[in-house]
Structure formats: C-alpha cells, structure tokens
Amino acid sequence: MNSLKQRAYNFNAGPSALPLTVLEKAKEELVDFRGTGMSVMELSHRSAVYEEVHNHAIALLKELLSIPEDYEVLFLQGGGSLQFSMVPMNYLKPGEKAGYIMTGSWSEKAFSEAKLFGDPYHVASTQEGQYRRIPKFDELRYNPTDAYIHLTSNNTIYGTQWRDFPDTGDVPLIADMSSDILSKPIDVNKFSLLYAGAQKNLGPSGVTVAIIRKDMIEKGNPAIPTMLKYSTHAKNNSLYNTPPTFGIYMLGEVLSWIKDLGGIHALSERNEEKAKLIYDAIDQSSGFYVGHAEVESRSLMNITFRVSDEDLEKKFLAEAKIEGFVGVNGHRSVGGCRASTYNAVPFETCKAFSEFMVHFQSANQ
C-alpha cells in the first residue's frame, strides 16, 4: 500500500492519526489490563488501578507542558464545543463584556455561545481577508474591565496559528487550543484557562482537557448545573462522575510516547520539519500551489492550499486519494486542500505527500 505498510497516510483533521506504538500497546493490553483480567474499559473508575492511569495522565501533562503549581488539569467531556458554552456560563454575566479575537469558524462558534450569556464583542477580526492571518498585538483593543479575552490558538479550517500570545494583564486570557495543544512549548502562565478536545493532538475523541488557574476555579457562577462548573471537576480530581476512562488511558499513553520522543521540544522540532516539507512544495511551485494563510501566520498543524487551476485541483484530490492519502480535502465550508500534520502524523507521511505534490506538478504543468 505505502511505505508505512498497513497504515494509511492519514491527514485527517480530527479525529486524526494516533501513534502506531500506542495503538499496538492498547491492543496488547486490551483484554487483560496489567494483570487484572479485565480491560481498562471494564475497571471501576474508583479502583486503584484506574486511579493510577488517571493520575499518571495528569502528572505527565503537567510535566510535558511545564504547567505551574497554581494550575489544575481537568478531564471533561463534550469536546471543544461544550467549552464554548461552559466558558461564558461560568465567567460571563448578563451585562458584562467579554472580548473575542475572531480568527476563523471556531472563534465564531465560541462567540455565538457567549451571546447567550452576556455581551461579547470582537477585539479584532481577520474575517475580511478570509481569515488568512492572525491579528498583530497592536490591533487588539479591549477593555480592562472585560470578564475575559478569548482566542483560538490554531485555526484548523483556515490554517493559521498564533506564534506568540498577548499579555492581557489582569484580564483573564482564555484559549481554545483544540488543534495545537502540546505541539510546541507555550507559557501557560499567560492563560487563566485553556482547553482542547483530545482528538487532534492528544488522543481519541471523548476526552476534553482543560488547564485552569486555581484562582479562576472559584470565580465561576455558582447558579449553574453541577456538571458544568469547573469547580465540580476540580474538587473531585475529574472523578465527580464516570470519566471517559478508555480515552484518558489512551491520552496517557500518547503522553508517554511524547516523553519517549524527547518531550515537547523534540516534538515541536519534528512538527516544524514535517510542515516545512509541505510548505516547501507550495513555495517552490511558482504559483502552481497557492497557500491560503499569510506566511507569518501559517499553521504548523493544518496546511491549507489550493491548486491554482480548479480542474487540476479536482484531479489532484482524486489522485491523492488513489495514492493512499486520506483526509486531504479542505473543510467542507472552504474547499481546497488541507494536510493536517498533528503530533502523531509520521514524518514519512509528510515526506510522501510533499513528493506527491512535486510529481503531480511536473506531470500536469
């Protein structure tokens, strides 16, 4: 099939590729987890064996992302999408303002939910240029009295990514990091809360990670349902109710895989090399391929581009499929092509795709 044998060249935008070694380990442990005679899915979430899995995942995430002592790691459900509601439900009261930095479709969805609770407004928006870029810090105008500022660190659909984050002082900064969490080092101290569905960079779908500063936990609105309060999950080590145990186990195994690779710095270098292979094919194509994002705003996770001729683009996508590349179509809302090069996507997959791009160009120009 391809140089990865039975494994597809998987560029899916989410859920997406998982490390082969993690899948194989899960298979090995599936019916008898560490001598229990049960699958990890069959264990009580109150058992010592499961608790070790749970706490191991939390500890490893803290270690790999250098999460400071005054933060808690929470495992939630409902995906990034429920966080769009949980954030304003906890932190935005009627009549209060919250600033949203609009960089794509996911920012728009987050903004719509906030309107149900208070008065969100656009701190900046790059919609006019079809979300081709991340705003510069000096374009960000917000009020010191805002309940919080919200941003999307990586724009999965448009293929743009923040390189560095603004310092918002006393105004809490909240980030949706669903599509680039743990792909590179970040300064967690800049954020009061950050969240991510696991299924792009961390593991399977069904687990959502939130990293929250302790002083934020108690600031949440008390008059909301128990399950939707960050404080409920923080007080109970994310074991208030039954957590998605298998997903958390897989997440822990993905984190161990990252640690074995050499941690976040090694992973980040690998991600840069992977993305460069594909961006080089675009940049050296003399306009045959056209990148969507402005160069300074390019994402290292989702590489969005078009083939300059529309008919050739159809042919490109059809041939990519025949060659075994999966998930290369752009998001249904924007079209074009997209290669998602998340943490677990192998270097060889990116290399094979960049070679395919070069060959396709020379055969069709």
Ligand SMILES: *Cc1c(COP(=O)(O)O)cnc(C)c1O
């Ligand atoms: C995929 C994605 C989401 C939605 O995540 P779900 O877990 O499907 O709710 C939100 N934000 C960003 C940036 C995403 O890439």
